[in-house]
Amino acid sequence: MVFIHNIILVCWAIFFIYWIINWFNVKPTKEVIWGVARFRIIAVTVTIIIVLIVKIFRIKLGFISSCNQTWYDCPNLLFNSQLSSVVLQIIGVLLAISGLILAIVARYTLASNWSATIELKKGHELITNGIYSYIRHPIYTALLCMGLGTFLVSPSLPIVLVYVFIVVMVIFRIKKEEELMSRTFPNDYPLYKKKVKMLIPFIW
Numbered sequence: 001m002v003f004i005h006n007i008i009l010v011c012w013a014i015f016f017i018y019w020i021i022n023w024f025n026v027k028p029t030k031e032v033i034w035g036v037a038r039f040r041i042i043a044v045t046v047t048i049i050i051v052l053i054v055k056i057f058r059i060k061l062g063f064i065s066s067c068n069q070t071w072y073d074c075p076n077l078l079f080n081s082q083l084s085s086v087v088l089q090i091i092g093v094l095l096a097i098s099g100l101i102l103a104i105v106a107r108y109t110l111a112s113n114w115s116a117t118i119e120l121k122k123g124h125e126l127i128t129n130g131i132y133s134y135i136r137h138p139i140y141t142a143l144l145c146m147g148l149g150t151f152l153v154s155p156s157l158p159i160v161l162v163y164v165f166i167v168v169m170v171i172f173r174i175k176k177e178e179e180l181m182s183r184t185f186p187n188d189y190p191l192y193k194k195k196v197k198m199l200i201p202f203i204w
Contacts, residue, residue, distance in 0.1 A: 004089045008153050011096040011146060018104055027112045027121035033180055092152030099145030106131050106138035118176045126185045128192055134201040136192070137177075140170045141199045174198065 107114060109130040113121055131138045147163045181189045197204055 004093055004153055007093050008096050008150050011100045012150075015100055015103055015146065018107065022107060022114075023116070025112060026114055027123055029115070029119050030122045030124070031120040033118040033120070033176060088152050092149040095145045095149030095152065097149075099142040099147075099149060102131070102145065103139055103142035106142060110139075118173060118180060120180060120184060124184060126181065126188055126192065128188075128196070133196065136196050136198050137170075137174055140174065144170065144199070 109132060110127055113125050113127060115121065135141055143166060147166050151159050151163055178189075178193070182193075185192075
């Protein structure tokens with residue numbers, strides 16, 4: 001459904017526009033643990049790998065011949081036709097919208113303590129109020145929800161590979177960020193970790 005696909009695109013557009021608007025509204029950097037340059041190298045490498053894998057699957061498994069649409073739009077690419085049903089698409093849209101709202105709320109709450117890289121800010125504060133009193137990493141939860149919602153609406157091999165990459169990066173960043181927070185707030189952060197779940201409230 002074109003309308004549902006447009007909703008997903010709008011969600012991602014709002015997400016990126018909000019992030020760009022607030023990109024420089026942050027505190028000065030005190031210490032960089034993992035910079036943008038490294039991420040760019042990994043992102044470019046992963047993009048090349050994804051393109052190569054997709055081309056190999058396209059040639060070897062002949063997805064085009066089994067689909068009337070272009071291969072990347074084929075709803076039967078990885079799973080059966082139920083994944084393209086209206087019900088799952090609605091669930092996907094709800095996940096995307098919920099993720100967008102969560103991301104904006106979390107970014108607003110984090111305010112000037114946010115950073116694009118894994119770094120320590122001057123006058124860095126440990127935020128434990130608002131949404132952060134329920135999840136330690138709500139922005140990552142939001143990204144995972146939006147990614148899953150996108151997949152449910154448009155199941156395809158490239159989206160699966162991109163989503164796997166997002167999951168891996170989220171796990172990596174959480175590990176590095178929590179090491180930094182534990183070192184910066186040795187008394188408060190361990191208690192915070194025990195009290196508040198990582199990605200899913202009251203569960204995990």
